[in-house]
Amino acid sequence: MNKTRFTALLITLSIVLIFLFRTDAPEIQTQKLGAHDLVLAFGDSLTYGYGAPDQSYPKQLQPLIKREVINAGIPGELSSTGLQRLPKLLERYHPSLVILCHGGNDILRRMSQEQLKENLAAMIRLCRKYRAQVLLVDVPALGMLGLKTLPLYAELSREEGVLYEGEILAKIENDPALKSDTIHPNTSGYRLMAEAFKKVLKAHGVI
Secondary structure, eight states: OOHHHHHHHHHHHHHHHHHHHOOOOOOOOOOOOOTTOOEEEEESHHHHTTTOGGGOHHHHHHHHHTSOEEEEEOTTOOHHHHHHHHHHHHHHHOOSEEEEEOOHHHHHTTOOHHHHHHHHHHHHHHHHHTTOEEEEEOOOEEETTEEEOOHHHHHHHHHHTOEEEOSHHHHHHTOGGGBSSSSSBOHHHHHHHHHHHHHHHHHTTOO
16 A cells, blocks of 8 residues: 555544544533532432432532532422423522432333433523533433433533533432432432532532
């Protein structure tokens, strides 16, 4: 192979690799929270702290990050209802960060994952409208070998360019010692959630 053909082959391979590994995901832009900035924990029973309400993850996260964390979790809520509820909370609190942990009830009822993704995307865009950063939490679903993460959460985090935690709930849900019932964490499980969220926030310079 002569030099010209070899160079042409390298260029072709480079172009192919660019298209294989390219991503249209926006870059994650983060900003350090001020000492008095509010954090809104938004979700369903996993946010509310069902099973250990006095030791919910928002309650345990607050001293870890030294910012006020508002618990806005409602047990049993569907993502469609959460989407309707979120604007009033954003208007009331104007949080600098929203931890979005929603969708479990949609998953349990085997509702449309496409619609769930659309609802979550709409929530993220609402948060952006109010200039709040977002940490999206992956809610797992039942698989052949236990509970596993759903691709839609990771996909959405890339598409919307938001912070993402994709492991902690699957870990808790697959360990009975960390749960108060078949679904909800106990105090230790909620503690692990709080620590995992702190780790993501610290790694990205938010705290």
